Amino acid sequence: MKVGVCIKSTPDTDTRIKIQGAGEGIDPAGIKWIISPYDSFALEQGAQTREKLGGECVLFSVGGGDTQKNLRDGLAVGADRAVQIDDPALKGADSLVTARVLAAAIKAEGIEIVFTGRQAIDLDNVQVPAMVAELLDWPHVSMVSEFALEGDTWTAVRNVGGGAREKVTGKLPVLVTTDRGLNTPRFAKLPDIMKAKTKKVDVKTASALGLSADDISPAVQLSGFGTPAERSKGKFISGDVATQAKELVRLLREEAKVL
Amino acid sequence: MSGILVLAEHEGGKFKKTAYELLGKAKELAGSLGTSVAAVVLGDAPVAELGGFGASKVYHVAGDFSGYNTLKVVRGLQAAIDAAKPDVVLAPASYTGKDAIPRLVARLGTGQGSECTELRVDGGAVVGRRPVYAGKALVDVRISKKPAVFTVRPNSFNQPTPAGGSAEVVAVSAAFGASDDRVQLVQRMEAESTVADLTEAERIVSGGRSLKSAEQFDAVVRPLAAALGATPGASRAAVDAGYAHHNEQVGQTGKTVNPQLYIALGISGAIQHLAGSRTSKVIFAINKDAEAPIFEHATYGVVADLFEIAPLLTEEFKAALKN
Numbered sequence: 118m119k120v121g122v123c124i125k126s127t128p129d130t131d132t133r134i135k136i137q138g139a140g141e142g143i144d145p146a147g148i149k150w151i152i153s154p155y156d157s158f159a160l161e162q163g164a165q166t167r168e169k170l171g172g173e174c175v176l177f178s179v180g181g182g183d184t185q186k187n188l189r190d191g192l193a194v195g196a197d198r199a200v201q202i203d204d205p206a207l208k209g210a211d212s213l214v215t216a217r218v219l220a221a222a223i224k225a226e227g228i229e230i231v232f233t234g235r236q237a238i239d240l241d242n243v244q245v246p247a248m249v250a251e252l253l254d255w256p257h258v259s260m261v262s263e264f265a266l267e268g269d270t271w272t273a274v275r276n277v278g279g280g281a282r283e284k285v286t287g288k289l290p291v292l293v294t295t296d297r298g299l300n301t302p303r304f305a306k307l308p309d310i311m312k313a314k315t316k317k318v319d320v321k322t323a324s325a326l327g328l329s330a331d332d333i334s335p336a337v338q339l340s341g342f343g344t345p346a347e348r349s350k351g352k353f354i355s356g357d358v359a360t361q362a363k364e365l366v367r368l369l370r371e372e373a374k375v376l
Numbered sequence: 377m378s379g380i381l382v383l384a385e386h387e388g389g390k391f392k393k394t395a396y397e398l399l400g401k402a403k404e405l406a407g408s409l410g411t412s413v414a415a416v417v418l419g420d421a422p423v424a425e426l427g428g429f430g431a432s433k434v435y436h437v438a439g440d441f442s443g444y445n446t447l448k449v450v451r452g453l454q455a456a457i458d459a460a461k462p463d464v465v466l467a468p469a470s471y472t473g474k475d476a477i478p479r480l481v482a483r484l485g486t487g488q489g490s491e492c493t494e495l496r497v498d499g500g501a502v503v504g505r506r507p508v509y510a511g512k513a514l515v516d517v518r519i520s521k522k523p524a525v526f527t528v529r530p531n532s533f534n535q536p537t538p539a540g541g542s543a544e545v546v547a548v549s550a551a552f553g554a555s556d557d558r559v560q561l562v563q564r565m566e567a568e569s570t571v572a573d574l575t576e577a578e579r580i581v582s583g584g585r586s587l588k589s590a591e592q593f594d595a596v597v598r599p600l601a602a603a604l605g606a607t608p609g610a611s612r613a614a615v616d617a618g619y620a621h622h623n624e625q626v627g628q629t630g631k632t633v634n635p636q637l638y639i640a641l642g643i644s645g646a647i648q649h650l651a652g653s654r655t656s657k658v659i660f661a662i663n664k665d666a667e668a669p670i671f672e673h674a675t676y677g678v679v680a681d682l683f684e685i686a687p688l689l690t691e692e693f694k695a696a697l698k699n
């Protein structure tokens with residue numbers, strides 16, 4: 118089985134975000150880049166699938182900077198090798214451009230199943246995975262919390278919103294986006310981290326994957342980065358608990374008008 | 377046509393709140409653009425009523441959409457877009473908005489702004505504004521190809537009041553094929569609770585690690601939520617400790633919520649938790665530590681032992697909401 122896992126480097130969750138200049142973007146200084154947390158479930162599922170069925174687990178990631186370091190972190194938790202698409206021409210890429218790049222790389226590797234996190238926690242677009250599947254002409258299943266593969270038939274449970282879940286099934290190939298609860302990601306042990314350093318990371322450009330200037334020209338422009346308005350200072354309610362409870366209900370009703 | 381096309385989602389024979397929110401906003405945007413609003417409805421629903429909310433046309437896609445099927449939804453929406461030729465498509469950031477809409481955008485070869493919390497007209501085009509980096513920043517999204525697609529976070533816009541008016545219903549048939557049945561529904565497991573999903577809830581009561589056990593979470597957080605008709609939520613620490621379900625986690629790696637009222641019981645207010653809840657209109661925090669970071673973001677705060685005050689609040693809310 119040829120398993121693919123797509124991951125993205127995102128700022129660590131406790132990073133303070135500072136706006137650059139007059140709102141052109143965010144200031145990259147001092148940001149620690151981690152594998153987007155939902156991608157950890159994809160890495161684990163990819164590793165388990167490859168361990169069970171043999172074959173190969175290949176990681177894919179688009180980006181420069183710490184992307185390669187994060188790919189090595191991913192290689193330390195089970196994958197065999199990685200493909201990094203690092204290309205200055207992709208600066209300003211939108212989701213569809215990124216999806217075109219990933220789809221081309223996945224196709225070139227002859228992958229049969231792809232796992233990827235349900236969303237990256239930087240822009241929270243929730244776009245790239247479904248777009249990759251469309252471009253590959255594969256079905257996809259989003260926000261999966263249970264998954265099984267028997268022969269070429271897979272079964273998944275997806276979280277469809279409103280607390281409802283659906284069990285669905287189909288045949289390979291398929292792209293699956295992973296949600297919390299799917300598995301417990303393993304921690305890399307020192308020998309695995311050492312071994313990951315010797316695993317192969319192919320670095321490619323968009324044109325090497327056969328993409329044209331049109332393919333990589335974005336339709337989405339981001340501008341006017343700013344910080345949200347501070348919440349106005351709140352107030353403490355004093356008194357004993359019975360007084361506090363009564364006063365709170367009054368405030369919610371009369372002042373905040375939310376009851 | 378051009379104009380704005382709104383995906384009006386429905387469930388159990390009724391349109392969802394987001395359908396009205398989006399139509400209300402679309403009407404306002406269309407007003408400044410000098411264009412019209414249409415709705416697209418997949419499957420059986422009381423389509424005629426949408427006229428009262430500003431839709432001049434309803435593209436009604438026939439077919440069985442009772443079991444969710446991504447590929448059929450994409451095919452259906454594609455057919456409606458072929459018929460309506462809109463400049464802008466608005467959809468809720470619901471499961472469909474997250475699962476099917478990006479796939480549709482890839483098929484159309486355009487672009488999408490996800491989970492916008494504001495939409496405005498600027499330079500003759502619709503521009504979305506949305507939180508990024510877990511709400512630590514906001515950004516404008518412009519889309520240079522047509523149709524420009526925006527999904528909108530639930531509860532971002534007011535519910536419009538029906539104004540009267542009727543819509544022309546245009547029947548659309550989509551060319552469904554065998555390839556649209558590549559994912560088959562085996563079984564649907566309904567939510568155990570009947571309250572709104574966290575992402576759509578107007579009131580939320582969340583509990584943290586301080587609850588100390590699943591039993592106490594059930595005995596303290598859930599009854600308080602029930603008294604308010606609120607949806608229960610939890611911090612990651614509470615979820616990891618097994619006090620609450622994965623689906624109930626609020627925060628950067630859980631659900632992003634946008635309620636009118638968010639009550640945090642014994643939650644410290646870690647940046648990852650606030651990331652998912654900071655846009656709540658009113659935040660009320662109970663914590664025994666007056667220095668807890670949650671208080672910096674709370675509208676109202678009480679320094680108290682939650683086990684003492686929560687049962688009293690439950691009774692107060694019950695009494696207050698009775699009349």
Ligand SMILES: Cc1cc2nc3c(=O)[nH]c(=O)nc-3n(C[C@H](O)[C@H](O)[C@H](O)COP(=O)(O)OP(=O)(O)OC[C@H]3O[C@@H](n4cnc5c(N)ncnc54)[C@H](O)[C@@H]3O)c2cc1C
Nearest residue numbers: 584585586611612613627628629630642643644649664682
């Ligand atoms: C990559 C990553 C992603 C994360 N994602 C999320 C996320 O999505 N959501 C999330 O919530 N967290 C997330 N976290 C975890 C986050 O950093 C915090 O650890 C977590 O939110 C803490 O939960 P808590 O407030 O319940 O617990 P604590 O931080 O332990 O706080 C407990 C609070 O309860 C108070 N308390 C204790 N007893 C009582 C009492 N009897 N009465 C009143 N108050 C009392 C204490 O004073 C304290 O303030 C993430 C962390 C990482 C690293």
